[in-house]
Amino acid sequence: MTVIICRTEQKHAEGVQxxxxxxxxxSQTLHLPSQSVDNWKKWLGNIPEHAHSFVAxxxxxDTEHVVGNIALRTETNPRRRHIGNFVIAVSxxxxxxxxxxxxxxxxxxxxxxxxNLERVELTVYTDNEKAIALYxxxxxxxEGEHQKFAFRHGKFVNAYTMARIKE
Numbered sequence: 296m297t298v299i300i301c302r303t304e305q306k307h308a309e310g311v312q313x314x315x316x317x318x319x320x321x322s323q324t325l326h327l328p329s330q331s332v333d334n335w336k337k338w339l340g341n342i343p344e345h346a347h348s349f350v351a352x353x354x355x356x357d358t359e360h361v362v363g364n365i366a367l368r369t370e371t372n373p374r375r376r377h378i379g380n381f382v383i384a385v386s387x388x389x390x391x392x393x394x395x396x397x398x399x400x401x402x403x404x405x406x407x408x409x410x411n412l413e414r415v416e417l418t419v420y421t422d423n424e425k426a427i428a429l430y431x432x433x434x435x436x437x438e439g440e441h442q443k444f445a446f447r448h449g450k451f452v453n454a455y456t457m458a459r460i461k462e
Contacts, residue, residue: 296353298394300401303348303364308335310361311350319387323423325445345369349401351385351394362389365398369410377413379406383426395429403433407461416458418444427455435459 303311312332315321321328342348351363363385370378381402385395406412419426421440435457444454 296392298362298389298397299352299354300349300397301352303339303342303350303366305336305339307350307352307359307361308332308339310352310359311335311339311364314361314364314384314386317387320384322447323420323426324382324384343368345371347402347405349398351389351398353389362386363394363398365402367402367406367415369412377411378416379410379412379414380416382417390425395426396432399429399433403459413461414458415461416456418454418456420445420447421453421455427457430457430459433459 309332312330312335315324315326315330316328318328339348346366346368348364348366350361352359353362354360363383365381365383367379367381370376370380383395383398383402385398403415406415415435417430417435418441419430427437436459437455437457439456441454441456443451445452
């Protein structure tokens, strides 16, 4: 399987929408399960300058399938411009196959070598062990725990704040 990482464009809207409407994906994000393709097209057509989005694409018989997405947003406050935060999603069928690592490498290269970010941070649900292990593999550490961070499947769940400080 060949995975290509490329900048997210409007043409990827259907694939991104399909990714984020999969229960195993939206359950680990703050996205609602019902976002429309039109909403994704609008967002992807108007990505702010301080946001950078990439997709992981697998080609099958000349058809592209979006199997992952990562988006890094840099802070606009002058006193926090050295910080970026990101979200990542990988389709359940492609988890554990290196897609998440490829997406992380892409965004961290951008953060370190082009945006000069000193700190990259994220939030992750405390029960998302696979994601936590991925982040730790890339040098992220747990800094704290948020109680009742989000409402998911009818109950509140906690989340960790994790960060990686550039050495």
